[in-house]
């Protein structure tokens with residue numbers, strides 16, 4: 001495995017592989033790798049000749065009051081995990097490699113970026129799409145791997161790929177949960193032991209929605225209200241949003257007809273966690 005910092009260097013190496021007809025699979029990350037990331041890497045490993053993982057904590061997608069400064073950066077451990085998973089290249093650029101002096105070009109997907117997480121994290125998705133577009137230009141993979149836990153991010157990147165004719169196939173890999181049901185996230189590291197217990201309320205609320213729908217519930221207001229009451233029973237949980245939307249355009253649904261994406265963001269203490277479930281009726 002080679003770890004490379006410079007965009008030009010990685011572009012040159014990958015161009016050679018492309019010329020040799022190799023399929024390149026790309027897993028963008030902000031490091032602090034967990035089983036969720038490893039699942040993306042394994043999918044990329046299965047489906048491509050060359051696997052590249054990027055590690056870059058992208059300041060552009062953090063709000064001024066968010067956790068950029070304390071975001072975990074265990075680079076050595078991340079590199080060891082990548083080596084273990086037989087990753088071919090890790091691209092870990094420095095800040096100025098991605099945002100050189102006078103950087104002033106941004107990519108913004110209108111509409112989809114302003115709902116759900118976009119409401120409480122203004123500018124977040126503009127940061128994500130800008131960096132992902134840059135990384136795709138540098139790496140030019142055949143396949144791009146993103147996690148289903150960030151369902152809104154995946155929908156936005158999909159839109160960007162279509163709108164900008166970016167020649168890459170997006171693969172969205174299912175959420176990985178721990179044995180209690182908590183969706184894996186680098187931010188789970190912020191949770192104290194009691195908060196980890198409280199955080200289970202997210203997956204429990206999603207499971208409740210699944211049961212209600214299985215038993216015939218279709219009215220989204222009623223489903224949301226039942227989920228909210230379950231979450232409110234937990235004193236340390238504060239709901240940021242809880243919505244049932246059309247998975248294709250993220251617009252709220254009144255009634256569930258064939259498919260629905262149920263998403264929620266909940267603060268457990270100071271940590272904001274997200275989770276979701278895709279329902280097909």
Ligand code: PAF
Pocket residue numbers: 028029030056058061128131132150153
């Ligand atoms: O999902 C993430 O870790 C980030 O948003 C991504 C896609 C690596 C862009 O910084």
